[in-house]
Amino acid sequence: MSTKHSLAAHEILKDKERVTRHDQTFWSVRMKRDLMASHLPEWEELRNHASDIKKHTITHLADYLEQFATNLESRGVIVHWAKDADELNEMVYGILETHKVTKMVKSKSMLTEECGLNDFLIQRGIDVVETDLGERILQLMNEHPAHIVMPAIHITREEVGRMFEEKGISKETGNYDPTYLTRCARHHLREEFMEAQAGLTGCNFGVAKTGDIVVCTNEGNADMSTSMPKLHIVTMGLEKLVPDYESLAVFQRLLCRCGTGQPTTTYTSHFRQARPGGEMHVVLLDNGRSDIVADPQHWETLKCIRCGACMNTCPVYRRSTGASYTYFIPGPIGVNLGMLKDPQQHSENVSACTLCLSCDTVCPAEVAPGSQIYYWRQSLEAIGKADKLKKMMSTGMKMLYSSPSLYTTALKFAPLANYIPEKLTHFSTLNPWGIGHAKPVFAKKSFHEMWKKGELK
Numbered sequence: 001m002s003t004k005h006s007l008a009a010h011e012i013l014k015d016k017e018r019v020t021r022h023d024q025t026f027w028s029v030r031m032k033r034d035l036m037a038s039h040l041p042e043w044e045e046l047r048n049h050a051s052d053i054k055k056h057t058i059t060h061l062a063d064y065l066e067q068f069a070t071n072l073e074s075r076g077v078i079v080h081w082a083k084d085a086d087e088l089n090e091m092v093y094g095i096l097e098t099h100k101v102t103k104m105v106k107s108k109s110m111l112t113e114e115c116g117l118n119d120f121l122i123q124r125g126i127d128v129v130e131t132d133l134g135e136r137i138l139q140l141m142n143e144h145p146a147h148i149v150m151p152a153i154h155i156t157r158e159e160v161g162r163m164f165e166e167k168g169i170s171k172e173t174g175n176y177d178p179t180y181l182t183r184c185a186r187h188h189l190r191e192e193f194m195e196a197q198a199g200l201t202g203c204n205f206g207v208a209k210t211g212d213i214v215v216c217t218n219e220g221n222a223d224m225s226t227s228m229p230k231l232h233i234v235t236m237g238l239e240k241l242v243p244d245y246e247s248l249a250v251f252q253r254l255l256c257r258c259g260t261g262q263p264t265t266t267y268t269s270h271f272r273q274a275r276p277g278g279e280m281h282v283v284l285l286d287n288g289r290s291d292i293v294a295d296p297q298h299w300e301t302l303k304c305i306r307c308g309a310c311m312n313t314c315p316v317y318r319r320s321t322g323a324s325y326t327y328f329i330p331g332p333i334g335v336n337l338g339m340l341k342d343p344q345q346h347s348e349n350v351s352a353c354t355l356c357l358s359c360d361t362v363c364p365a366e367v368a369p370g371s372q373i374y375y376w377r378q379s380l381e382a383i384g385k386a387d388k389l390k391k392m393m394s395t396g397m398k399m400l401y402s403s404p405s406l407y408t409t410a411l412k413f414a415p416l417a418n419y420i421p422e423k424l425t426h427f428s429t430l431n432p433w434g435i436g437h438a439k440p441v442f443a444k445k446s447f448h449e450m451w452k453k454g455e456l457k
Contacts, residue, residue, distance in 0.1 A: 003348035003349075003351050003352075004326055004348045005320070005324050005325060005326065005348055005349055005351060005352045006351065006352075008320070008323065008324040008325075009319075009320035009321075009324040009352075012320060012321050012323060012324055013319065013320070018154070019319055019321070022154055022318060022319075022321050023318040023319055025153060026147075026153075026311065026312045026313075026317070026318045027312070027313075027318060029150075029260060029261055029312045030309075030312040030313045030362070031261075032260070032261020032262075033257060033258050033259075033261050033309060033312065033362060035261065036257035036258075036261055036262075036263065037257065040253075040257075046250060046253060046254055046364075047254070047363075047364055047365070047366055048366070049250050050250050050251060050254055050303075050305075050364055050365045050366070051303060051365050051366035053242060053243070053247045053250060053251075054302070054303035054365050055300075055303070056243070057208075057241055057242060057243060057247075058239065058293055058299065058302050058303070059293075061238060061241070061293065064208040064241050064243060065208075065238065065241065065284070067208045067209065068206055068207075068208040068211055068241060069284070070211075071208070071209070071210060071211025072211040072272075072273075072282055074211070075211065075272055075273040076273055076274060076280070077211070077272075077273055077274065077280045077281070077282055078279070078280070078281045078282070079281075079282050079284065080281060080282065080283045080284065081283075081284050081286075082283055082284065082285045082286065082287070083286050083287070084285075084286065084287050084288075085114065085115035085116065085285075085287055088115050088117070088235060088283055088285050088287070089115055089116070089117055089120040089121075091283050092117060092121070092200070092233060092235070092283060093120065093121060093124060093126075095198075095231070095233060095281050096121070096126055096198055096231075096233075099197065099198065099231050099279075100197070101126060101197040101198045101231065102125070102126060102127060102197065103126070103127040103129065103192070103195055103196045103197060103198075104121070104126060104127070104128050104129070104196055104197070104198040104199065104200055104229075104233075105129045105131050105192055105193055105196040105198075105199050105200070105224070105225045105228075105229065106118075106128060106129065106130055106131060106135075106199070106200040106201070106225065107131055107132060107199075107200070107201045107202065107215065107217065107221050107222035107225045108130075108132035108134075108135050108151070108202060108217070108221075108222075109200070109201065109202030109235055110145070110148050110202065110306060110328075110329065111202055111203075111235050111236065111237055111285060112200070112202070112235055113144070113145065113328050113329075114287065114328065115235075115285070115287070117235070118130075118139075129189075129192045129196065131189055131192070131193070131219075131221035131224065131225055132151070132217070132219060132221055133152075133182070133185055133219060133221075134150060134151040134152035134153070135151055135152070136185065136189065137152045137155060137160055137163070138151055138152050138155075140163060140167055141155070141159075141163055143155075144328060145322070145328070146321060146322030146323060146330065147308055147311060147322055147330070147331075148306050148308045148311070148329055149259045149260060149306075149307065149308040150260070150308070154321060154322070154323075157176045157177075157178055157181060158176045160176070160181055161174075161175065161176035161181055164181060164184055164185075169184050169185065169188045170184045171184075189221070189224075193224050193225070193228045194228065196225075196228065196229045197229055197230075197231060198229050198231040198232075198233060199224075199225030199226050199228065199229045199231070199232050199233070200225065200232075200233045200234070200235065201213070201215050201222045201225055201226060201232070201233075201234055201235075201271075202215065202234070202235060202236070203215060203234055203235070203236035203237075203240050204216045204240065204255070204305070204306075205240055205241075205242050205248055205251060205305075206236055206240045206241045206242070207241075207242060207243075207244060207245060207247075207248055208241050208242070208243050208244070209243060209244040209245070210244070210245065210272070211272055212248075212270045212271070212272055213234050213236070213270070213271040213272070213282065214248065214268065214269070214270055215267075215268075215269045215271070216252075216255060216256065216265040216267070216268050216269075217265060217266065217267045217269070218260075218262075218265055218266045218267070219266070219267075220266070220267050222267070222269055223267060223269055226269075226271060226275070227275065229278075230274075230275065230277060230278035230279065231278060231279050231280075231281075232271065232274060232275070232278065232279070232280045232281070233280075233281045233282075233283065234271070234280070234281065234282040234283065235283050235285065236282060236283065236284055236285065237284075237285050237287070237289060238284060238285065238286055238289045238290075239289055239302040239303075239304075251305055251364075251365075252264065252268065254305070254307070254364035254365075255305055255307050255364070256307075257364075258307040258308075258309040258362065258363075258364045259307035259308050259309060288340065288341065289302065292340055295340070297372070297375050298336065298339075298340060298372055298375070300366075300367050300368060300372070301333070301336050301337060301340060301367060301369075301372065303365040303366070303367045304333050304363075304365060304367050304369075305364065305365055306333075307364060308331075309359075309362045309363060309364065310331055310332040310333050310359035310362065310363055310367075310369050310370075311330065311331030311332070311333070311334075312362075313358045313359060313361075313362050314331050314332055314353075314358065314359055315354060315356065315358075316352045316353060316354060317330055317331040317332070317352075320352065324352070325338070325349055325352065326338065326345065326346050326348065326349055327341070327346050327349060331359075332353065332359040332369035332370055332373065333359075333367065333369045334349070335349045335350055335352060335353065335369070335373050335376070336369050336372050336373065336376070339376050343376075343379075343383050343385070344383065344385070347376075347380060347383065347385040348385075350373055350376045350377050350380070353370060353373045355370060355373070355374060356370070357370040357371065358370070408448065411446040411448065411449070412446075414442045414446070415442045415443070415444050417442055418441055418442055420439070422438070422439045425439045
């Protein structure tokens with residue numbers, strides 16, 4: 001019954017101090033989200049409205065894409081259409097090669113993680129510099145993001161400080177003060193901004209009616225990436241579209257409150273055209289999104305606005321960390337996205353869920369990632385990924401609960417299990433659930449028996 005996720009989590013959980021810090025950090029963000037929600041009496045109406053807007057946009061995607069592209073092109077922006085990750089990578093590289101770019105700065109973009117763009121460009125001689133502080137830390141440490149909003153929050157300031165010393169970014173040995181380290185990073189990145197010939201941003205929202213590219217950040221690095229170099233490239237998934245400013249306002253009120261517990265991001269930047277004397281390209285990526293639209297059970301995944309709220313509340317993610325998942329996006333939404341991408345490769349992630357459905361409760365666009373994981377579990381048999389032991393247990397339980405006489409007999413003999421030594425219940429091969437759990441004590445009398453005898457008061 002062990003999976004790649006459970007085996008990875010088993011190793012991660014050995015560092016109890018780090019796991020506890022990770023758990024407490026994200027639960028504190030969840031509580032901040034709850035506080036922000038409590039200040040808005042119309043919170044649930046906003047969620048409903050956001051879900052309806054996304055549903056409408058996704059089901060009219062072709063029309064909105066045409067409107068969006070037309071508005072961009074009317075102001076001189078060059079729009080590209082990429083069917084998959086390979087095409088996006090080639091398109092971005094072609095643009096950079098045409099402009100003789102040797103260094104590109106980038107603001108945070110999970111879509112480029114999806115496509116493996118950084119490695120693709122670096123292998124072709126282009127220096128790619130992440131400018132989001134968390135992403136830059138991970139890039140220098142050769143690690144991957146562990147969260148879609150706070151990618152390096154699992155790394156301690158001491159680890160950052162030692163790495164900055166090794167890279168020559170920090171000049172003071174043993175100074176791990178966050179303010180000092182942030183100042184070191186700012187000086188380090190300023191030189192990169194000055195030297196770069198191109199800047200790349202992701203896109204939080206694309207406004208079809210006006211052709212706006214909307215980027216939400218707390219560091220202002222997206223503005224630096226687009227105002228210093230003359231060449232601006234945007235990589236954007238098709239599902240990022242919203243119809244108009246009125247729709248954008250709904251998501252703007254939800255995104256940061258759910259993601260970080262703030263009323264809004266420090267910077268909300270709108271890009272409509274290139275800077276004077278510059279050039280702007282927008283690369284729109286499909287990469288399977290059109291197929292998701294046609295999936296009757298899982299199309300709602302496209303409503304996701306990547307706020308990370310489902311991760312912040314997920315008891316499995318908080319304790320097992322992002323490093324335990326096989327897909328580059330972890331947590332509840334990552335389980336679903338991984339299954340939509342390649343169910344054979346990522347099917348083991350579906351066990352990383354208690355079905356508590358807390359993620360359904362907090363999701364600002366009502367994606368219901370936990371409920372979708374339940375549906376994925378029902379499909380494991382069809383793709384040959386169902387666990388044999390779980391199947392056998394399910395068959396036995398079905399037989400037990402379908403027969404009242406068998407169930408009643410089993411209840412009478414259940415207390416005999418109390419005589420089994422507890423150490424015999426912790427074999428990982430026979431009972432993985434027993435690891436870390438105490439053996440339950442069975443009552444001498446069942447509820448049914450006590451009810452029939454009138455012993456309940």
